[in-house]
Amino acid sequence: MKRWALFLVLLLVIAALLWHLLRGEAATALNTAESAPVFEMRSTPMRLQSSDECAACHSEVFSEWRDSWHSKAYTDPEVQGLSRGFQDKDCLPCHLPRPVLETGLSQRPLERDRRHDDGVDCFTCHFAPEAASMIGRGPLGAAARSAPCQPQESAVISSLGLCAPCHNQHKVHEEWKQTSYALPGAGFKDCNDCHMPEVLRAGGRRGRSHRYPAGHDATILRSAASFKVERIEDGVLHVRVSNTGSGHNLPTDERHRAVDLEATFIGVDGSRVSRRVDRYRNPYRTEFELRNPLRSVGATRDYEIALGALGSLEVHVQRVAPEGHPLQSIIAYPESTQIPAGEARDYRVILPPSVVSAEFRLYYRTQPFQADNEAVLLHEGSVHAR
Amino acid sequence: MRVEQLCFVCLLLLLACSDGVAPPAPAPAVVTDALVAELEGRSPDERIQRILQVAEQREAGHTTALLHLMKDRSQVAFHVVADAAAPFGLKAIELTATGADLRSMERVAAIAVLQRLQVREALPDLLLALDDRHPVVVNHAAAALLALGCRAGLPYLLAHAEGRNLTTGEFMASPAFAGESADVLLRACTAEDAGYNADAGFTHKQEAAARWRVLVEQRVASGRPFVGEGRLVQQGDDAATDRRINFFVDVVGQMQFLYHEQARRMLTRLGVAALPSVRDGIERGRKSGNATLLAGLAQVLGGIAHANSEVLLVALVREKHPTVASRAASALAQLGTPGAVAALKDALETPAVRLAALEALGQAGVAGAAVLRTWNSDDAEALKVRTLALFEASAGHEAAAPALAMLLSDSLADRNRALAVVQRTLKTDGGYQSTADAAARTAAVELLKSRLP
Numbered sequence: 001m002k003r004w005a006l007f008l009v010l011l012l013v014i015a016a017l018l019w020h021l022l023r024g025e026a027a028t029a030l031n032t033a034e035s036a037p038v039f040e041m042r043s044t045p046m047r048l049q050s051s052d053e054c055a056a057c058h059s060e061v062f063s064e065w066r067d068s069w070h071s072k073a074y075t076d077p078e079v080q081g082l083s084r085g086f087q088d089k090d091c092l093p094c095h096l097p098r099p100v101l102e103t104g105l106s107q108r109p110l111e112r113d114r115r116h117d118d119g120v121d122c123f124t125c126h127f128a129p130e131a132a133s134m135i136g137r138g139p140l141g142a143a144a145r146s147a148p149c150q151p152q153e154s155a156v157i158s159s160l161g162l163c164a165p166c167h168n169q170h171k172v173h174e175e176w177k178q179t180s181y182a183l184p185g186a187g188f189k190d191c192n193d194c195h196m197p198e199v200l201r202a203g204g205r206r207g208r209s210h211r212y213p214a215g216h217d218a219t220i221l222r223s224a225a226s227f228k229v230e231r232i233e234d235g236v237l238h239v240r241v242s243n244t245g246s247g248h249n250l251p252t253d254e255r256h257r258a259v260d261l262e263a264t265f266i267g268v269d270g271s272r273v274s275r276r277v278d279r280y281r282n283p284y285r286t287e288f289e290l291r292n293p294l295r296s297v298g299a300t301r302d303y304e305i306a307l308g309a310l311g312s313l314e315v316h317v318q319r320v321a322p323e324g325h326p327l328q329s330i331i332a333y334p335e336s337t338q339i340p341a342g343e344a345r346d347y348r349v350i351l352p353p354s355v356v357s358a359e360f361r362l363y364y365r366t367q368p369f370q371a372d373n374e375a376v377l378l379h380e381g382s383v384h385a386r
Numbered sequence: 387m388r389v390e391q392l393c394f395v396c397l398l399l400l401l402a403c404s405d406g407v408a409p410p411a412p413a414p415a416v417v418t419d420a421l422v423a424e425l426e427g428r429s430p431d432e433r434i435q436r437i438l439q440v441a442e443q444r445e446a447g448h449t450t451a452l453l454h455l456m457k458d459r460s461q462v463a464f465h466v467v468a469d470a471a472a473p474f475g476l477k478a479i480e481l482t483a484t485g486a487d488l489r490s491m492e493r494v495a496a497i498a499v500l501q502r503l504q505v506r507e508a509l510p511d512l513l514l515a516l517d518d519r520h521p522v523v524v525n526h527a528a529a530a531l532l533a534l535g536c537r538a539g540l541p542y543l544l545a546h547a548e549g550r551n552l553t554t555g556e557f558m559a560s561p562a563f564a565g566e567s568a569d570v571l572l573r574a575c576t577a578e579d580a581g582y583n584a585d586a587g588f589t590h591k592q593e594a595a596a597r598w599r600v601l602v603e604q605r606v607a608s609g610r611p612f613v614g615e616g617r618l619v620q621q622g623d624d625a626a627t628d629r630r631i632n633f634f635v636d637v638v639g640q641m642q643f644l645y646h647e648q649a650r651r652m653l654t655r656l657g658v659a660a661l662p663s664v665r666d667g668i669e670r671g672r673k674s675g676n677a678t679l680l681a682g683l684a685q686v687l688g689g690i691a692h693a694n695s696e697v698l699l700v701a702l703v704r705e706k707h708p709t710v711a712s713r714a715a716s717a718l719a720q721l722g723t724p725g726a727v728a729a730l731k732d733a734l735e736t737p738a739v740r741l742a743a744l745e746a747l748g749q750a751g752v753a754g755a756a757v758l759r760t761w762n763s764d765d766a767e768a769l770k771v772r773t774l775a776l777f778e779a780s781a782g783h784e785a786a787a788p789a790l791a792m793l794l795s796d797s798l799a800d801r802n803r804a805l806a807v808v809q810r811t812l813k814t815d816g817g818y819q820s821t822a823d824a825a826a827r828t829a830a831v832e833l834l835k836s837r838l839p
Binding site for chain 1: 459461463488519641642643644646647676677678681707708709710712741742767797798799801802805806819820821
């Protein structure tokens, strides 16, 4: 009897053990299914070693990528300077990344230690390590069957989970999520719509540009901001800077990018005085001295700018409600002065009598210390004050 | 084997396969804590008084609020909030604020309360507070850490007594409060007096700070505990603290680099006491395939000089993922032990980790040089790295010409690699910039040649 009881206990323990192990397997499988895309597994290892090899079949795309700032992510002198030649190793995972799908969608990639001149390369977005295969949007042609990259179609290639791991390190994705572009429906637009526009390739095939126009592209930058300068009465000007063209803040990116509204005033004797009026930027976490008086929509700010011999001018700024975009709720501390999507800054400038005209310029700088001659002049306008 | 014995073995197996402890209970509700709500709309002075009152009246249930207040408007990137669905019942959220005041004195008050109430759960957050931009907050975090048995803050107190920033080594622009509060706290934790006078001149304060350094070093050497020094928490002592430390380990595997960086720094500062959690984190990382976590924990281990770090890193350097293995190789170089050098020598056989292993051997000094002199390969990239490594391992006595020549290479990656090694070896960069034009680089290299041993 005693032996039977013990045998029963033994059976129960084994059953519990099996249940525990199977439950673990099931849980793992469930997590994998939720987080990882499913690909067709290839039994042979992929033969490609570097992006240069992709050019043989994809010369047009390769050429676009080579011209893009993705390929210069490591060699860009500005990044080299800011990271002290990448001695700040925390910058490497996004400037010299291994495939995103290796660590997973929406997870930051890890760094590689070779092929530095390729920066963010073809493998970063297109290689699915577990499947030993390159992925693309498709449709695949007949040549794909014998292609060394063993390609397969996957919707994953259009996923924001491929962009966000790096671009959200500086909060771009978070900014976009707060705009109406992120809402499902007819107005939905994601990173690809603006930064990988559709192009027509040789043979009439439709594809996506791999030039990634963004912070280094004057055309797309100019389309992001609109700018208006007008005289509303004698000696009183109205200047409006609006973020009407981008799906994120103007400028985007925590820390680096800056947009400056600069003003030059011309006196009755023809003398010119230039003074910076305002800077839009999301400072880094250690720049605590930077405050944003225009914290909420509708907030105003008054200040005076000394123009030396020309006297002083009064400036009244208002943060104007967004048109077509929801209010952004997060203001990181130290405080951002970026202009959220859809919003505007309205300036009412009262000029001293000695000023006869004014010129305004809106500059985009890839980093706050960039000189005017290296910055992109987004818009400019001048107005006679009298 | 008898049936009873079989049952016993099966039970042991079952226990081994289980998580070891029951799933953590979800943490109580968070920042919208009653205390935080109560402080809304009050003047700064009233807010501080109310925070301090928590300690005076020994009010319970405000831990989450205090942990938030001690980080409010600091450099800390994230706050930890309860999330029943998350592992360890916690998750990280971006720390944001919209107010204009800086609240550094509120952070001091919250830290003082956590110290008075001996809240062990605050240990990880206090370690992060050592980076606060306000030195008085850092001083109080150091004192609170000591009360929890952690001496990681002592170097900060000593540096602040000198009026220096420990991280940069530079003298502070306004060191008065930093020095004065450091002196007060050092007196409290040693029951000694170094004769520091906050109103005296620079030389007097430097002499007093030097005396503090001697007094503290003597105390550490004597094995005597500091006044009010607690016993450092060990895994298993306190479930809430374990959960929080384990959570910080998991943050190392999350997406935001600022979170990683801060979590890694916290764990390194916690030192040997972090090792059990790091070891568990490595196991979790292996099970879930989280290479980011493994790579980050390898970096943490490099900063914890202990035999167990070496054991864990020797295993990590054999990981299949090249970045994990490479970071483990770099971390082994930081340990610099004979076992570490042996593991790095073995790693040279694996192409994916070879470059990192060579670089690491360069940092291992004489023992590394011995390996590097005899190692050869047909991998051109690896041979370049070996040259630089030999230059570093021999303190600039060997392979100097080819190492400096690499600063003039056409490859930016080679130039950067060479610059990092030359800087570490010669303790100067000679004004060299890897992105400067060829003439400027050549001029800097000429200068560097004059600094060779």
